[in-house]
Amino acid sequence: MKLLLATRNAAKLVELRRIVADAGLGGVDVLGLADVPEFPEAPETGATFAENALAKARDAAAATGLVSVADDSGITVDALNGMPGVLSARWSGRHGDDDANLQLVLDQLSDTPDDRRGAAFVCAAALxxxxxxxxxxxxxxxxxxxxxxAPRGENGFGYDPIFRPEGDERSSAELSPAEKDALSHRGQALRALVPHVLALVG
Incomplete structure (x- = not known):
């Protein structure tokens, strides 16, 4: 069975492939969008992570005829009333500019005390x-x-360098790939999809 991971984010694709492989999905050939003919991709206009993930997965499945997985994820900052949220990848106005997005969040929180800097990474994944x-x-x-x-660490991408997970003194970008997969929002969501993928394989 071929399983399409519907993303053009190279770092995210590496992470998703690693999580799927670690889940032990034998007999599943994991493809990315670069492995299939190009097709029109609708812009992410959903109001929620789930809406965007489902739209991307539906587009990919319809265009390719393959079982498709898509995710939409981002960071929600308590002091910013849950923003950037679904706008995380384009918070600075330039889609995918990780450095600018991260710096804008830091600037917006410059006067926020440490005890009010709570945040969460959120992921919705659709199959x-x-x-x-x-x-x-x-x-x-x-x-x-x-x-x-201030940013710390060289691993990860996006907001990883400024996110310190609960119970750890390191940033997400200072965790090893295996540590991050075991804890992260995307790892949680992808592992939750595994039984549903296995049901299709069976």
């Missing part, structure tokens, strides 16, 4: 089977922590 199979599954993962005042 859609193509054609006549109406199978659609949406799962969620949440990873709580606090925001540092």
């Amino acid at each position: 859609v089977a193509p054609g006549g199979d109406p199978s659609e599954t949406i799962v969620h993962g949440t990873w709580r922590g606090t925001l540092l005042r």
Whole structure:
């Protein structure tokens, strides 16, 4: 069975492939969007992570005929009333500019005391089977922590360098890939999808 991970974010694709592989999905050939013919991708206009993930997975399944997984994820900052949220990747106005997005959040929190810098990474992941199979599954993962005042670490991407998970003194970008997968919002969501993928394989 071929499973399409519907993302063009290279760092996210590496992470998703690693999580799926660690889940022991034998007999599943994991593809990325670069492995299939290009197709029109609708802009992310959903008001929630789940809406965006489901739209991306539906588009990919319809265009390719493959069972497709898509995720939408971001960071919600308590002191910013839950923002950037679904706007995380384009918070600075430039989609995918990690450094600018991260710096804008730090600037917005510059006067926020340490005890009010709570945040959470949130992920919604959707699994859609193509054609006549109406199978659609949406799962969620949440990873709580606090925001540092300056970036630390070289691993990860996005807001990882300023996110310190609960119970740890390191930033997410200072964790090893295995540590991050075991804890992260995306790891939680992808693992929750595994039984549904296995049901399709079976």
